[in-house]
Amino acid sequence: MRNSLKEVRKLHQKKFRVLDNQFIIEGIKNNEILFKKRSGWVNSIYYCPEVLEKSIINYIESLEFQTEQITKDELEYISTTKTPQGVISTALLPENYFISDLREFSNNIIFFDRIREPGNLGTLLRTLAWFGFFDVVLNNCVELFSPKVIRSSAGAIFNNFKFHIYSGELKEIIEEFKIQKFKIISSTSQTGENLYEFSFPEKSVIIFGNEPSGVSEDLLNYSDYRLKIPGQESIESLNVGVAGGIILSLLYKQRKV
DSSP: OOHHHHHHHHTTSHHHHHHHTEEEEESHHHHHHHHHHOGGGEEEEEEOTTTSOHHHHHHHHHSSSEEEEOOHHHHHHHOSSSSOOSEEEEEEOOTTOSOOOGGGSOSEEEEEESOOOHHHHHHHHHHHHHHTOOEEEEESOSOTTOHHHHHHTTTGGGSSOEEEEEOSOHHHHHHHHHHTTOEEEEEESSSOEEGGGOOOOSSEEEEEEBTTTBSOHHHHHHOSEEEEOOOOOSSSOOOHHHHHHHHHHHHHHHHHO
């Protein structure tokens, strides 16, 4: 196997993605969005004419990036999926990409608390992009640019997000928010204010927790409001991706009024 492809395959593992500051993007749609929105990140593109339509091949070969034709066997070798679509690229994450100063954020901050399932994080990012909320804090979450998160986001991750990665004491970041006059709002499946009767404060930090435990007890205790989506409650709770969509749609509606 070619050395260049061995290097790509290494990026299946988190330790090499972190070491090289690179990641893999699979699929035609995800790559199209990458090329359009984050062209400066693109390192190399690998494509397989055996499984691609002629129009896609022409499109790839017209791009001003480093491209390399590969066979179907080579495609399967570097892919992280069972049925690869025929296009895989590698991208280099820019230095200082992540936000360190929370004052760079807008008045609508989304805080993800221990979201460990890649599909949920990707779905939430896709929902955020749809509603136009791009300021995100990730507290002890799954790796942001893992292949599964990228696929689940359907390319939305390449929008103009501002990400702050946090793993410190929760009290410290909450105090920083409160100094800036933010109100802390935690989503919960337990007792809380009715979402449909709630008015979001001008400066809001909205916290979504993992499954199945939800927002951590510490964050709940630091919160100014606990927000609940009313329902029949014939099940224990909603999937965090579904709950996120419902809450963010109402936030969007109120912000647009």
